[in-house]
Amino acid sequence: MGMRVLVSGMGGELGSLVASLLEQHEWVGSLEGIDADPPRRRLRRAVFHRIGPGQHERMLDVITRFNPHVLIHIAVWEPHSRAAPSIARTLTEEAATSVLGAAAECSALESIVVRSGIEVYGRRRGAVTRPGEGLTPDPTCEFGTSLHTLETTALAVAARIGVSAGLLRLAPVLGPHIPSPLGRLLRMPVVPFSALADPPFAVIHQRDVAEAFVKAASVHLDEPLNIVAPGAITAFQAIRRGRRLPVPVLGPDWSIARSLSYLAGAPVPDHVLEMFHRGRLADNTRARQLLAFAPTTSTRDVIDQLYQWPSIVHVPARRQVA
Numbered sequence: 001m002g003m004r005v006l007v008s009g010m011g012g013e014l015g016s017l018v019a020s021l022l023e024q025h026e027w028v029g030s031l032e033g034i035d036a037d038p039p040r041r042r043l044r045r046a047v048f049h050r051i052g053p054g055q056h057e058r059m060l061d062v063i064t065r066f067n068p069h070v071l072i073h074i075a076v077w078e079p080h081s082r083a084a085p086s087i088a089r090t091l092t093e094e095a096a097t098s099v100l101g102a103a104a105e106c107s108a109l110e111s112i113v114v115r116s117g118i119e120v121y122g123r124r125r126g127a128v129t130r131p132g133e134g135l136t137p138d139p140t141c142e143f144g145t146s147l148h149t150l151e152t153t154a155l156a157v158a159a160r161i162g163v164s165a166g167l168l169r170l171a172p173v174l175g176p177h178i179p180s181p182l183g184r185l186l187r188m189p190v191v192p193f194s195a196l197a198d199p200p201f202a203v204i205h206q207r208d209v210a211e212a213f214v215k216a217a218s219v220h221l222d223e224p225l226n227i228v229a230p231g232a233i234t235a236f237q238a239i240r241r242g243r244r245l246p247v248p249v250l251g252p253d254w255s256i257a258r259s260l261s262y263l264a265g266a267p268v269p270d271h272v273l274e275m276f277h278r279g280r281l282a283d284n285t286r287a288r289q290l291l292a293f294a295p296t297t298s299t300r301d302v303i304d305q306l307y308q309w310p311s312i313v314h315v316p317a318r319r320q321v322a
Helices: 013-022 056-066 085-103 142-161 181-186 206-218 235-241 253-263 270-278 285-291 299-306
Strands: 003-008 028-035 047-050 070-073 111-117 164-170 190-194 224-227 245-249
Touching: 003 013, 003 056, 003 085, 013 028, 013 206, 028 056, 056 085, 070 085, 070 206, 085 142, 111 142, 111 206, 142 164, 142 270, 164 206, 181 270, 181 299, 190 235, 190 253, 190 270, 206 224, 206 285, 224 285, 235 245, 235 299, 245 253
Parallel strands: 003 028, 003 070, 028 047, 070 111, 111 164, 164 224, 190 245
Antiparallel strands: none
8 A cells, every 4th residue: 555654844845845746656655744834735645734843742643643654854944944043943843853753653663754954064164075974964053053953863763763764964955935045145136245255055956855855765765865966156156147246245244244135135044154155065976876866957057047936926817707
């Protein structure tokens, strides 16, 4: 009858996309999802439960009753994507406690796949420019620390109950309707960049991320993997490709630039600021070897598509019928 698969964070754009892909695979039997908001796309056979991250008892009841074989945990809040940094950290921690804690009580559970990010490697001075999965995480930003805490919790739960735990360390995710502080900043008419250094970074398209989650779940991934689009780009190059006005900014002036950007509706969290100053790359060779997976959209193509997405989609009014 196939495996029972549970997706936490199914209501978001990425979670609902993962669910829609899972519905197309024969190895997936029953499919259920949990989130505080309903799915962003139409799902044909997935069952959705609207539950907030802090509703521990209801979460426990729903998950243990479903008794999944595979848990895909996507319920992660990036700072200034949908919530302020402190709230994002709290929501991520509450979701991890509720979902992973409940999954640990499920007798059928065989595999956990968790969303993480390449921010866990950190960008200290002298750090490896393109870290591989064998490098010990050493986060240097709030988002990286939050993701590292999530990874530690997931690995501890998996070790305690004897199941596999796969960690997908994603480059910054961009795609239509994905709430991204980086995406908002780059789409501003005037965009600051570091005048002293303009290091390269990589991103990843939401569709490639969703494919990676499905592949990781199908093979019961049991290690961390970097999921990064091929190629790289600098902030200045990205700004120019979007025909925005680049403004070089020096150290102390960044506080002014961040304040102005915040007032304009594009807050700059510390992990994005860190990326602009020191870059953010990662080695994705292991994903190709283990999952036979390679992103189909390059970093430059993702950036180009970013500027093509309409800010407002006008839907024509329905004609009145007598």
